[in-house]
Amino acid sequence: MFELLKEQPEDKILMLMQAYREDPREAKIDLGVGVYKNAEGKTPIMRAVKAAEKQLWEVEETKSYTGLAGDVGFADAMFDLLIGDACPRDCVAAAATPGGTGAVRQGFDMIRMANREARVFVSDPTWPNHLSILKHMEMHIQPYRYFDSETRSVNFAGMIEDIADARVGDVVLLHGCCHNPTGANLTLEQWQQVIDTLLKTGATPMIDIAYQGFGDGLAEDAAGLRMVVAQMPEVLIAASCSKNFGVYRERTGLLLAVAQDKVRRQANQGMLNYLNRQNYSFPPDHGARLVTMVLQDDALRMDWEEEVREIREGVLALRQQLAGELARLTNSDRFAFVAEHRGMFSRLGATPEQVEAMRVSHGVYMVGDSRINMAGLNKDSVPVLAEAMVAAGV
Incomplete structure (x- = not known):
C-alpha cells in the first residue's frame, strides 16, 4: 500500500540548513534557522533552567x-x-x-x-x-x-x-x-x-x-x-x-x-x-x-527574567547596529525598519535572486523570502550582512 503514497516536498528551511552545513567557507553566516544563538553562535541552556534541572534531579521521585x-x-x-x-x-x-x-x-x-x-x-x-x-x-x-x-x-x-x-x-x-x-x-x-x-x-x-x-x-x-x-x-x-x-x-x-x-x-x-x-x-x-x-521560585524567576532581558537587549542592539550600518552604506534611512521591528525575525524585502546572490557571493544564508533570524548575527557579522545586501542591490 505504501507505493500509493506521494513524495512530499522538502522543507525549505531544512534544505537551507543542509546547504549551510555543506558550505566549506569559514565566514558563512546562518540567518535561516529560527532558534536563538548567542554571540558565539551557540544556543545555551539558560542559567535558571540549568539550576532548576539540578534541583529536579535531586527531588524527582517518579517518571510516571x-x-x-x-x-x-x-x-x-x-x-x-x-x-x-x-x-x-x-x-x-x-x-x-x-x-x-x-x-x-x-x-x-x-x-x-x-x-x-x-x-x-x-x-x-x-x-x-x-x-x-x-x-x-x-x-x-x-x-x-x-x-x-x-x-x-x-x-x-x-x-x-x-x-x-x-x-x-x-x-x-x-x-x-x-x-x-x-x-x-x-x-x-x-x-x-x-x-x-x-x-x-x-x-x-x-x-x-x-x-x-x-x-x-x-x-x-x-x-x-x-x-x-x-x-x-x-x-x-x-x-x-x-x-x-x-x-x-x-x-x-x-x-x-x-x-x-x-x-x-x-x-x-x-x-x-x-x-x-x-x-x-x-x-x-x-x-x-x-x-x-x-x-x-523567586530567585530562579529573577535570574530568568534577567537573562531574557539580556537576550532581548542583545537582539535590539544587533538591530540598531544593522540599521546604522545600512544607513552608512546607502546614505538613506530606508532600512530604519530593521531597528523598529521586534523579536528574532525581520523580512528585508530582498528578491529570491538577491537572496541567492548573497549566499553565493558572501556565504549569507537566509530564507528565500528574505526573512532573517537576527539572533544569527553578532557584532562582527553585521557589517558582512550589510555589505552583502548593498552588493546584491537590496
Missing part, C-alpha cells in the same frame, strides 16, 4: 504519567505569565502540548471539531507551519493582508478590511508578539481596533505567542493578548516555551481555551483532554516541570 492535560501547576504558572489578571483563572481551560507547534495543532483540531466549515484567517505572511498544518488538516484558509513589502510595516488598513469579512464560526489567527516572519507588530491602539472588528463580526481570535519577552518585555509583549482576553467572549491561545526558556528539544507548550462564560470551562477542559488522548495521550512533562519551577 501526569494527567491528560499535564501538570496543573504548569498551567497555573503559564496562566499568570501570559494572562495575568486579564480574566479569572476559572474561565480558562488548559492542556500541555509537545511544544508550541503541538498547541497550534491541537487548537486547529478544536476549531475543526467545533465547526468543520470554519475559515481560519491567517496573516500574509505567517509562520509557514501554520499553513502547512491547516492544509494537511484540509481546513479552510483565508489570508488577510498584514505586511506591506514597500514600507516593511503592518498594512493595517488592509488587515482590518480583510478580517471584517470574518463571521460567526470563523477564527482569526493572530501573532501575540514578535511577528514571524516579519518582526512587524501591532500597536496597542491597533490591537483595540482588531478587537472591535472581531466583536462586530462574531469571529473567534486564536493567538499564537512564541516569543514573549523577546520584543519589548514580558508584560509588554503580552499586553495585546491580555486586551483580547479581557474583551472577547472566547479566545484560543497557543503558547511556546521553546524560545524564552530555551527548552527547544524538551517540546514544552500549552494550549489555553478562554471562555467568559464559566460554564463552558469544564466542557472546554474535557475537549482539550480528549484531544490530547487522541493524539499522544499524556504530554511531555520534563520541560514543563522546569518552566514551572523557574516561574514559581
Whole structure:
C-alpha cells in the first residue's frame, strides 16, 4: 500500500540548513534557522533552567504519567505569565502540548471539531507551519493582508478590511508578539481596533505567542493578548516555551481555551483532554516541570527574567547596529525598519535572486523570502550582512 503514497516536498528551511552545513567557507553566516544563538553562535541552556534541572534531579521521585492535560501547576504558572489578571483563572481551560507547534495543532483540531466549515484567517505572511498544518488538516484558509513589502510595516488598513469579512464560526489567527516572519507588530491602539472588528463580526481570535519577552518585555509583549482576553467572549491561545526558556528539544507548550462564560470551562477542559488522548495521550512533562519551577521560585524567576532581558537587549542592539550600518552604506534611512521591528525575525524585502546572490557571493544564508533570524548575527557579522545586501542591490 505504501507505493500509493506521494513524495512530499522538502522543507525549505531544512534544505537551507543542509546547504549551510555543506558550505566549506569559514565566514558563512546562518540567518535561516529560527532558534536563538548567542554571540558565539551557540544556543545555551539558560542559567535558571540549568539550576532548576539540578534541583529536579535531586527531588524527582517518579517518571510516571501526569494527567491528560499535564501538570496543573504548569498551567497555573503559564496562566499568570501570559494572562495575568486579564480574566479569572476559572474561565480558562488548559492542556500541555509537545511544544508550541503541538498547541497550534491541537487548537486547529478544536476549531475543526467545533465547526468543520470554519475559515481560519491567517496573516500574509505567517509562520509557514501554520499553513502547512491547516492544509494537511484540509481546513479552510483565508489570508488577510498584514505586511506591506514597500514600507516593511503592518498594512493595517488592509488587515482590518480583510478580517471584517470574518463571521460567526470563523477564527482569526493572530501573532501575540514578535511577528514571524516579519518582526512587524501591532500597536496597542491597533490591537483595540482588531478587537472591535472581531466583536462586530462574531469571529473567534486564536493567538499564537512564541516569543514573549523577546520584543519589548514580558508584560509588554503580552499586553495585546491580555486586551483580547479581557474583551472577547472566547479566545484560543497557543503558547511556546521553546524560545524564552530555551527548552527547544524538551517540546514544552500549552494550549489555553478562554471562555467568559464559566460554564463552558469544564466542557472546554474535557475537549482539550480528549484531544490530547487522541493524539499522544499524556504530554511531555520534563520541560514543563522546569518552566514551572523557574516561574514559581523567586530567585530562579529573577535570574530568568534577567537573562531574557539580556537576550532581548542583545537582539535590539544587533538591530540598531544593522540599521546604522545600512544607513552608512546607502546614505538613506530606508532600512530604519530593521531597528523598529521586534523579536528574532525581520523580512528585508530582498528578491529570491538577491537572496541567492548573497549566499553565493558572501556565504549569507537566509530564507528565500528574505526573512532573517537576527539572533544569527553578532557584532562582527553585521557589517558582512550589510555589505552583502548593498552588493546584491537590496
